[in-house]
Each structure stands twice: as C-alpha cells, then as structure tokens.
Amino acid sequence: MANTSNQRKKALIIGCGIAGPATALFLKRVGIDSIIYEAEEQIDDYAGLFLNLARNGMHVLKELGLDEQIRQKGIVMHAMKMVSGKGKLLGNIGQMSGEPQGFTIKRGILHKMLREEALCQGISIEYGKRLIGIDTNEPHRVKVSFEDGGIVSGDMLIGCDGIHSRVRRIVMPSAPAPSYTGLLSFGGFLHSNTIPNERGIQTMVFGKRAFFGYLVRNAEEVYWFGNMNYPGTPNRRELQSIPQAEWRRTINGLYANDIAPIPEIVRSTEEEIGVYPIYDMPSLPVWHDKSIVLVGDAVHATSPSAGQGASLALEDALVLAKCVRDIPDVELAFSEFQRLRRDRVERIVKYSRSIGKRKHATNPVQVFFRDLMLPLFLKSFNNDTNRWMYDYNVDWNEKVTV
Numbered sequence: 105m106a107n108t109s110n111q112r113k114k115a116l117i118i119g120c121g122i123a124g125p126a127t128a129l130f131l132k133r134v135g136i137d138s139i140i141y142e143a144e145e146q147i148d149d150y151a152g153l154f155l156n157l158a159r160n161g162m163h164v165l166k167e168l169g170l171d172e173q174i175r176q177k178g179i180v181m182h183a184m185k186m187v188s189g190k191g192k193l194l195g196n197i198g199q200m201s202g203e204p205q206g207f208t209i210k211r212g213i214l215h216k217m218l219r220e221e222a223l224c225q226g227i228s229i230e231y232g233k234r235l236i237g238i239d240t241n242e243p244h245r246v247k248v249s250f251e252d253g254g255i256v257s258g259d260m261l262i263g264c265d266g267i268h269s270r271v272r273r274i275v276m277p278s279a280p281a282p283s284y285t286g287l288l289s290f291g292g293f294l295h296s297n298t299i300p301n302e303r304g305i306q307t308m309v310f311g312k313r314a315f316f317g318y319l320v321r322n323a324e325e326v327y328w329f330g331n332m333n334y335p336g337t338p339n340r341r342e343l344q345s346i347p348q349a350e351w352r353r354t355i356n357g358l359y360a361n362d363i364a365p366i367p368e369i370v371r372s373t374e375e376e377i378g379v380y381p382i383y384d385m386p387s388l389p390v391w392h393d394k395s396i397v398l399v400g401d402a403v404h405a406t407s408p409s410a411g412q413g414a415s416l417a418l419e420d421a422l423v424l425a426k427c428v429r430d431i432p433d434v435e436l437a438f439s440e441f442q443r444l445r446r447d448r449v450e451r452i453v454k455y456s457r458s459i460g461k462r463k464h465a466t467n468p469v470q471v472f473f474r475d476l477m478l479p480l481f482l483k484s485f486n487n488d489t490n491r492w493m494y495d496y497n498v499d500w501n502e503k504v505t506v
C-alpha cells in the first residue's frame with residue numbers, strides 16, 4: 105500500500121554538494137524536514153575551480169532568493185568568443201544584449217551560499233557521514249548506515265552524492281558506470297590588470313595542443329581553464345598525487361606556443377592549478393527505487409563543456425520538491441520526477457559531450473576541418489536553437505498532475 109500519510113515526512117539527503125542543500129531548501133518549503141549527510145569531515149571552500157550558472161540555473165536561484173548574490177560575486181557572461189589556434193575569430197556564442205547566458209562563479213562561493221542558506225533555515229548538515237549501506241526492508245522507510253557506525257532512518261532518501269554516487273551503486277548495482285570523456289579539466293586564478301578584458305565575454309581558444317578559456321572579473325582577477333587529452337581512466341585522487349611542479353611544467357609546455365595572453369596567464373597563475381578528470385553519465389534505465397531517488401550528478405552528470413552541471417542539479421531540486429508536494433505517494437512522485445526531467449538532462453549530457461569532442465582535435469587535418477566547420481555550427485547555435493536549454497523555467501506554483 106502506498107504511503108500517503110499526512111504526517112510530516114523526513115528526508116535523508118546524502119551529499120552536501122550543490123544538489124543536496126538546494127533539494128533540502130525546496131523540500132522544506134513543501135513541509136518536509138531534511139538532514140544532509142556529507143562524507144567529508146569539513147568543507148574546503150577552495151575546492152573546485154569555477155562553474156557556470158546558466159540562465160536556467162539562475163531562474164532556480166531566483167526562486168530561492170539567492171540570485172542577487174551570484175550577480176554580485178560572479179562574472180556576467182553574455183557571449184563566448186571562439187578563436188582558432190592562429191588567433192582567427194571563429195564566431196561568437198550568445199549576444200551582448202538581452203538577458204545574459206549566465207554567470208561564472210567560484211564553486212566554493214556558490215557552495216557556501218547554499219550551505220549557509222540551509223543552516224539559516226534550520227536544516228542540519230552533518231559532516232564526516234559517509235554512507236555505506238541502505239536497508240529498505242521496512243515498507244515506506246529507508247535506513248542508512250555510515251562508515252562511522254551511525255544509523256539513521258527516514259521516509260525517503262535523496263541521493264545527491266555526485267558522479268561516483270554510492271547510493272546509485274547500492275540501489276542500482278547493474279546501472280552503467282560513469283564514462284570517461286578522455287579529457288582532463290584544469291585551471292586556476294591570477295590577479296592581473298594587463299590581460300585584455302571585454303566585459304561579459306569569455307574567450308575560448310582552440311590552442312595548438314589543448315583547449316583554453318579565460319574571463320576576467322572586475323578587470324583584475326583572471327579565471328582560466330584548459331582541457332587536454334589524457335589516457336586511461338584517471339580518478340581525481342590519482343591526479344592530485346602528481347606534484348604541482350609537474351603539472352605546471354606540463355601545462356606551461358602545452359600552451360608555450362599559443363597566442364597571447366595564454367602563456368602569460370598560465371605562467372602567472374597564483375596558488376595551485378586544480379586538475380580534474382571529466383566523466384559523464386550514460387543514460388540510467390531508472391532514477392529511483394522504492395523511497396530512494398537520485399538527483400544531480402548522481403544520476404545525470406554532464407561534462408562541463410555546456411556549462412550546465414550545477415544548473416541541472418538546481419533544476420532537479422525544484423522539480424523534485426514540486427512532485428513530492430503534489431503527489432502524496434512518494435514512489436509515484438519520484439517516478440513523475442524522472443519523467444519530467446529525463447529527456448531534457450539526457451539531451452544536455454549528449455550535447456555537452458559533442459562540444460567536448462571538438463576540443464580533442466590536435467592533428468592538422470582535424471584542425472583544418474574544425475576551423476572550417478565551426479563558424480557554421482556557431483551560426484546555427486545563435487539561431488535561437490539553444491533556447492530550449494537556457495530558457496527552461498519551471499513555475500514553482502504550477503501544480504504537477506499525473
């Protein structure tokens with residue numbers, strides 16, 4: 105029998121990344137109490153580089169009343185200027201007029217903002233809680249166990265534990281694993297007032313040996329990232345164990361012969377250069393099981409090329425809470441959540457991967473054809489073809505019906 109009791113429900117949220125606190129905030133609005141359990145002992149506000157909050161993600165933050173902070177602390181992004189390795193303009197994505205495509209923000213700032221809002225609204229976050237087991241033997245209840253020996257139970261479990269989700273591996277052991285795209289992402293920050301800066305524009309260069317992108321905040325702080333081909337199936341820890349001096353040597357070498365200001369940006373980078381492998385998720389047959397559902401990267405991680413990972417996690421949070429608000433049966437609500445979200449997120453994962461593939465080209469023939477074809481592709485992109493991605497805006501007040 106379905107659990108449609110009117111008693112206040114309790115959600116166990118696994119993972120305090122971006123999806124975790126956003127989901128807890130929306131669930132609170134619909135009368136569900138959440139506790140967030142995070143594996144890390146403490147949060148490193150400097151972990152991660154920066155990410156894009158696309159217009160669609162900003163719509164969700166506006167609903168939470170948090171968009172203004174992003175406008176103040178982030179870098180507005182109207183257009184991307186695409187440049188060939190020889191310095192030739194291949195085209196622009198986006199327009200300088202109208203609503204921006206989004207904002208670029210340090211992940212640590214977005215993360216802190218969501219955590220603080222959750223705490224401010226009385227939502228508990230428990231650190232050092234690495235989920236290791238799930239028990240669903242009791243109908244309509246979920247019991248989870250943590251590595252530290254703790255056990256808790258609730259009416260539903262929301263797996264917000266990122267691309268290598270333990271929740272997913274336990275609940276859906278035969279689900280496909282994340283797939284490595286063959287690319288690493290790396291980048292950093294520096295202070296400089298000599299790097300050319302066009303407000304609202306990110307410059308992307310198909311460098312001779314690797315892709316490079318940069319943007320400037322307030323004419324003084326440069327954010328940059330690069331992508332390079334990398335063999336095997338590396339994990340973050342492995343890459344972190346390679347000494348910084350070695351990464352710096354490799355990355356300086358990669359861009360040494362590229363157009364200005366790339367070599368200078370890389371050389372002058374302050375502090376650490378962060379390096380991450382890029383994975384994305386193949387399509388999962390189902391996103392939920394009994395009173396357990398996956399959200400964000402745990403179910404549909406996308407490579408960063410489309411700049412949509414965080415925005416999709418935020419959209420999920422809002423749509424999931426609406427489903428739970430309007431459909432009293434939790435399992436039915438989760439099934440509707442999957443139905444409402446699946447086509448959109450899978451289309452974006454595919455689209456992002458296709459952009460990433462263009463970054464792989466390094467041999468002269470591939471580069472020739474890419475530089476020839478890309479202007480045509482960029483024209484079609486500007487032809488409003490991607491409005492479906494950026495203009496998605498779910499009305500919180502509209503009822504979900506099945």
Ligand SMILES: Cc1cc2nc3c(=O)[nH]c(=O)nc-3n(C[C@H](O)[C@H](O)[C@H](O)COP(=O)(O)OP(=O)(O)OC[C@H]3O[C@@H](n4cnc5c(N)ncnc54)[C@H](O)[C@@H]3O)c2cc1C
Nearest residue numbers: 119121122123143152153154234235265266400401413414
């Ligand atoms: C440290 C870090 C740095 C990142 N840096 C960037 C970046 O520079 N650029 C970019 O585009 N994206 C970055 N991302 C990814 C980006 O945050 C996500 O793609 C996106 O925001 C979706 O968020 P999410 O909440 O689904 O997943 P995530 O943000 O990955 O959050 C998942 C959370 O779950 C926790 N967790 C994992 N396993 C368990 C477990 N067993 N029990 C309890 N908790 C668990 C993790 O510690 C993490 O806090 C980063 C993610 C992390 C974790």
